[in-house]
Amino acid sequence: MKLPIYMDYQATTPVDPRVLEVMIPWFTEKFGNPASRSHPFGWEAENAVEHARVQVATMIGADPREIVFTSGATESNNIAILGIARFHKARGNHIITTVIEHKAVLDACRHLESEGFEVTYLPVGQNGRLDLQLLADTINDRTILVSVMAANNEIGVIQPLEGIGAICRKRGVHFHCDAAQGAGKLAMDVNALNVDLVSISGHKIYGPKGIGALYVRRRPRVRLQAVMFGGGHERGMRSGTLPTPLIVGLGEASALCTREMVAENARILALRQRMEQGIMQQLTHVSINGDTLHRLAGNLNISFAYVEGESMMMAIKDIAVSSGSACTSASLEPSYVLRALGVNEELAHTSIRFGLGRFTTEAEVDYAVRIVVDAVNRLREMSPLWEMVQEGVDLNAVRWAEH
Amino acid sequence: MIYLDHNATTSVRPAVLAAMMPCMEEQMGNPASVHSFGRAARQGLDYARRQVADFFAVHESLVCFTSGATEANNLAIFGCAGMRNQPGHVITSAIEHPSVLEAFRSLEQQGHEVSFLDVDAAGRVHPETLRKILKKETFFVSIMHANNETGVIQPIAELGRICREHGALFHTDAVQSMGRIPWDHATFPVDMVSISAHKMGGPKGVGALIMERSLPLKPMLVGGGQERGRRAGTQNLPGIVGLGAVTQWIADHQMEEIKAMKRLRDHMEDELSATVPGLVIFSKNAARIPNTSLLGIEGVHGETLVMNGIARPCGHGGCGRVGNECRANQHGVEYPIVGAGTIYSTIHTHCGRVASSVALAKNIIFLNLKY
Amino acid sequence: MAYNEKVLEHYEKPRNVGSMDKNDVHVGTGMVGAPACGDVMKLQIRVNDAGVIDDAKFKTFGCGSAIASSSLVTEWIKGKTIDQALSIKNKDIAEELALPPVKIHCSVLAEDAIRSAVEDYRKKQKGGADANGN
Numbered sequence: 049m050k051l052p053i054y055m056d057y058q059a060t061t062p063v064d065p066r067v068l069e070v071m072i073p074w075f076t077e078k079f080g081n082p083a084s085r086s087h088p089f090g091w092e093a094e095n096a097v098e099h100a101r102v103q104v105a106t107m108i109g110a111d112p113r114e115i116v117f118t119s120g121a122t123e124s125n126n127i128a129i130l131g132i133a134r135f136h137k138a139r140g141n142h143i144i145t146t147v148i149e150h151k152a153v154l155d156a157c158r159h160l161e162s163e164g165f166e167v168t169y170l171p172v173g174q175n176g177r178l179d180l181q182l183l184a185d186t187i188n189d190r191t192i193l194v195s196v197m198a199a200n201n202e203i204g205v206i207q208p209l210e211g212i213g214a215i216c217r218k219r220g221v222h223f224h225c226d227a228a229q230g231a232g233k234l235a236m237d238v239n240a241l242n243v244d245l246v247s248i249s250g251h252k253i254y255g256p257k258g259i260g261a262l263y264v265r266r267r268p269r270v271r272l273q274a275v276m277f278g279g280g281h282e283r284g285m286r287s288g289t290l291p292t293p294l295i296v297g298l299g300e301a302s303a304l305c306t307r308e309m310v311a312e313n314a315r316i317l318a319l320r321q322r323m324e325q326g327i328m329q330q331l332t333h334v335s336i337n338g339d340t341l342h343r344l345a346g347n348l349n350i351s352f353a354y355v356e357g358e359s360m361m362m363a364i365k366d367i368a369v370s371s372g373s374a375c376t377s378a379s380l381e382p383s384y385v386l387r388a389l390g391v392n393e394e395l396a397h398t399s400i401r402f403g404l405g406r407f408t409t410e411a412e413v414d415y416a417v418r419i420v421v422d423a424v425n426r427l428r429e430m431s432p433l434w435e436m437v438q439e440g441v442d443l444n445a446v447r448w449a450e451h
Numbered sequence: 452m453i454y455l456d457h458n459a460t461t462s463v464r465p466a467v468l469a470a471m472m473p474c475m476e477e478q479m480g481n482p483a484s485v486h487s488f489g490r491a492a493r494q495g496l497d498y499a500r501r502q503v504a505d506f507f508a509v510h511e512s513l514v515c516f517t518s519g520a521t522e523a524n525n526l527a528i529f530g531c532a533g534m535r536n537q538p539g540h541v542i543t544s545a546i547e548h549p550s551v552l553e554a555f556r557s558l559e560q561q562g563h564e565v566s567f568l569d570v571d572a573a574g575r576v577h578p579e580t581l582r583k584i585l586k587k588e589t590f591f592v593s594i595m596h597a598n599n600e601t602g603v604i605q606p607i608a609e610l611g612r613i614c615r616e617h618g619a620l621f622h623t624d625a626v627q628s629m630g631r632i633p634w635d636h637a638t639f640p641v642d643m644v645s646i647s648a649h650k651m652g653g654p655k656g657v658g659a660l661i662m663e664r665s666l667p668l669k670p671m672l673v674g675g676g677q678e679r680g681r682r683a684g685t686q687n688l689p690g691i692v693g694l695g696a697v698t699q700w701i702a703d704h705q706m707e708e709i710k711a712m713k714r715l716r717d718h719m720e721d722e723l724s725a726t727v728p729g730l731v732i733f734s735k736n737a738a739r740i741p742n743t744s745l746l747g748i749e750g751v752h753g754e755t756l757v758m759n760g761i762a763r764p765c766g767h768g769g770c771g772r773v774g775n776e777c778r779a780n781q782h783g784v785e786y787p788i789v790g791a792g793t794i795y796s797t798i799h800t801h802c803g804r805v806a807s808s809v810a811l812a813k814n815i816i817f818l819n820l821k822y
Numbered sequence: 823m824a825y826n827e828k829v830l831e832h833y834e835k836p837r838n839v840g841s842m843d844k845n846d847v848h849v850g851t852g853m854v855g856a857p858a859c860g861d862v863m864k865l866q867i868r869v870n871d872a873g874v875i876d877d878a879k880f881k882t883f884g885c886g887s888a889i890a891s892s893s894l895v896t897e898w899i900k901g902k903t904i905d906q907a908l909s910i911k912n913k914d915i916a917e918e919l920a921l922p923p924v925k926i927h928c929s930v931l932a933e934d935a936i937r938s939a940v941e942d943y944r945k946k947q948k949g950g951a952d953a954n955g956n
Contacts (some may be wrong), residue, residue: 052486059480059489060484062477064481068475075463076468087454087456087484090456119518119522119656119684122672125674126683152672155675156674157674192824256475278553278554288550289521291655293654307780320474356860356885357486361485362830365487368480394858395764429839430836430839435881449853449934
């Protein structure tokens with residue numbers, strides 16, 4: 049077993065070697081610009097791009113003409129949200145999203161607030177899921193867009209997309225779904241879900257970084273205003289030279305997901321359950337954040353009470369994970385996602401996200417469980433909070449000198 | 452098939468691909484992650500940023516990586532416009548890349564006054580033309596360093612100086628000049644530069660906007676705070692490492708490259724001029740980047756020539772989907788332009804290949820002349 | 823999380839982890855920080871009759887820098903008089919561990935912990951003196 053072990057598949061995934069293999073020739077010998085219409089170098093690149101477009105479309109049950117290539121999910125989310133809002137502002141100025149969206153969605157919405165739009169950030173339940181009735185009640189006649197993620201990056205909780213889609217379709221509101229974490233991992237069919245726009249990221253599905261896609265529905269036609277201007281590539285929705293190798297990589301990564309999703313999810317879910325059980329059997333005062341049923345197979349988000357997340361990460365440094373602790377974020381605030389679930393700040397500081405994926409092995413899981421249990425025990429021995437709890441002190445009754 | 456369209460895109464240099472490969476294999480972390488994979492990625496990102504910053508002799512914090520030059524150009528233009536509360540006057544030239552022209556048109560729709568400067572017969576923006584059109588409200592000027600079709604070099608030192616005297620920000624799209632004209636930071640009073648990796652032997656899907664000093668540009672993409680808040684989104688690490696590596700390569704090799712490209716290009720032009728009657732080499736006497744040759748012959752349409760395989764058409768309908776941005780008359784010539792041959796690097800285009808392309812070109816031109 | 827070696831060293835091999843009897847009149851206990859902020863430091867000192875700190879123990883809930891700061895402080899204050907211990911400033915701790923700006927609060931917390939422990943010790947001494955009727 050090779051150390052360190054990568055268990056942060058929701059942050060980014062390695063490029064699948066099968067994907068990399070098909071990408072390489074497009075860097076060197078087949079290097080044409082897909083926009084070069086006048087010679088074979090351009091034609092072969094264009095053909096490759098179109099083939100990839102079919103592969104991406106197939107993954108989500110879309111028509112290839114509905115796929116726009118972008119530089120990643122952040123750009124897809126920006127184009128979808130800013131683009132829909134700005135194009136349809138005559139019709140209404142109200143946008144609905146949730147408090148646990150990715151920053152790319154939240155910041156795009158905030159940006160729109162400065163342009164005069166009104167945004168409702170819906171809360172989620174303790175399990176991290178959106179209440180459909182609440183959504184239905186929030187839509188009004190000025191609402192032009194609902195943006196809800198497929199699955200959350202921190203807690204892996206999957207949203208009731210079909211229900212959201214049905215409500216939006218009935219009310220005539222655009223539905224955008226940030227599927228950076230969901231596409232390729234969940235069976236998604238844009239027509240069954242009634243979704244109008246879907247953001248996809250290459251590097252979250254074993255494809256390359258620097259590439260993503262935006263699904264934009266053709267029937268009924270969804271119109272939006274471009275964010276970037278130039279040569280009018282991608283039906284005017286996204287200008288810029290198409291990066292053939294990256295697009296080919298995204299296409300191949302999508303095809304692999306489509307083909308292997310069912311078996312892969314079953315395998316990864318078994319690993320996650322093994323990990324969860326291994327930890328829960330050996331440690332007390334441990335809680336899982338987010339819904340355990342409606343959840344990405346590879347996501348395990350656990351709070352280890354009385355053990356601060358960053359020191360935990362240092363203690364298990366041979367296992368690459370992420371934490372909801374303030375100490376690991378630029379903002380110095382504990383995870384806003386966990387806070388939205390009603391997880392108290394203290395427990396948010398103690399959360400660790402284990403992200404399992406395609407290349408995680410059983411041996412790695414077993415090793416990780418052993419290391420984690422040892423680290424928690426060691427750090428609890430060092431924790432004044434753990435000591436107090438053992439002495440029977442109610443931590444909530446203590447008056448802390450907050451700073 | 453001989454590829455003489457290196458201004459459209461070019462292949463990734465082997466050394467650059469070699470630098471990128473580890474980031475697509477074991478060093479696959481997200482630079483935003485705090486664990487060892489993330490830190491390794493961050494180091495790669497920082498190293499590449501330093502390579503680019505050193506090339507332009509600026510502080511690392513002034514390099515903003517983007518998805519390419521289209522985005523870099525858009526970021527410069529909209530970013531600067533977004534720094535203001537009210538509309539003003541902006542200037543560009545009529546021969547810019549569509550990513551500049553279209554962004555300016557969008558500014559026009561937003562209420563800014565836009566001036567598109569014409570070029571002279573040699574394809575140059577005359578500094579006096581710029582000086583005359585500048586006014587109190589002018590806050591931003593964007594003129595490309597070298598044109599992608601003609602290869603003509605714009606006098607950015609003078610243009611930049613005029614802007615600086617006037618207090619307007621000056622941006623240049625240096626996509627076609629990187630590696631073809633040595634960047635001279637001492638005499639280029641430029642506030643912002645756009646570059647693209649894939650035009651100089653790096654990968655597609657990555658570029659950068661380099662600032663001469665810190666500017667509070669309004670970002671186009673938000674959410675995540677990467678690139679000091681100027682450009683959100685997980686960084687395309689292999690691409691960025693590739694951009695860093697190719698920039699370094701250019702810093703180390705550009706002088707010999709420039710000489711070699713010029714020799715090949717001049718050889719091709721001499722051979723063709725000697726044998727093809729009525730051949731016009733556009734801007735032959737103007738300062739041109741050393742790899743570009745824009746040719747025209749009366750009575751021969753560009754498409755035919757190109758479809759037979761030597762170079763890129765430039766002229767009516769010849770510019771792909773872009774539209775009519777590079778109509779021949781905008782370059783100041785009345786001939787239909789038949790080919791924009793571009794030559795790239797001793798490594799990729801050795802003499803034999805150019806010689807055969809010249810032979811091929813002659814054959815095709817003669818063939819066409821029969822009709 | 824690219825830590826300085828000294829932080830890592832203290833984190834890997836923390837000195838003086840543990841607890842002393844908080845009811846002992848010679849022991850002063852300081853508890854600073856809050857769980858909600860992500861760091862709580864407990865520092866205990868035992869002061870001998872000469873007014874010298876002859877033992878120190880800590881327990882810390884917090885990041886690596888917080889653990890390293892508390893470990894370092896226990897090392898520094900051992901063998902020092904109370905006044906010497908009080909003269910340790912957060913700047914000294916931050917410099918020794920080369921803490922980055924975002925981690926300066928850990929050194930502030932450690933300085934506070936010393937004060938808090940000394941205060942508790944002095945309160946006990948005062949209380950103890952009163953109880954003894956001296």
